[in-house]
Amino acid sequence: MRYPKPDSEPKASTTQLHGISVEPVAATDAALPKSRQRTIPVFRPPGAIAEETFLAGCTRCSDCIDACPHDAIRKAPDRLAAIAGTPVLEADTAACMMCDDFPCIAACKPGVLTQSIPAVMGTALVTEHLCLAHHSTTCTVCSERCPVQGAIRVMDGKPTICEDVCTGCGVCRYVCPAPENAILLMPAFSRPPLPDGHTA
């Protein structure tokens, strides 16, 4: 039985529909005291420092968004309350192309995007049961388009991600032609703060 059965004599309720709670839940924990708030797992542009420091220093000026030649960065939507307006990446729409000169970082005046730390946004994973190459079909799209040398290893025609090298740029997810996208992307759980001697 997939769904709970309604009570034999259902009571009129504004928060139940056929026995299923339809009470609204808060979209985020933004209303909680700061000490109980958790960071929202989003993909930040390359070179973004630790999330708490990033949020404190990012002025939401959009300079990195304007500087990106691939339109890869967008503003976090209003529904993400506490981080609305800050720069995020969504590989389903556009992936970071890992520009050699990182114009997004160069445009960031407060320095919360910095070349002083590795440009790692997250990591990718091939979901093998969705991947065409893992099902006797020739497909090399992700490994051909990955802009980071050594991030995708192909053995017997099957791609696997080298997590130590992958930057989470999202190009492989953006180009994957499988009927259900075979690339799972995960944002970096923690990012380094600014190295000693640097200020945001």
Ligand code: SF4
């Ligand atoms: S590295 Fe290049 S493609 Fe990636 S977000 Fe920055 S400007 Fe855009």
Ligand code: SF4
């Ligand atoms: S494996 Fe995918 S996410 Fe990782 S660097 Fe290559 S294209 Fe980017």
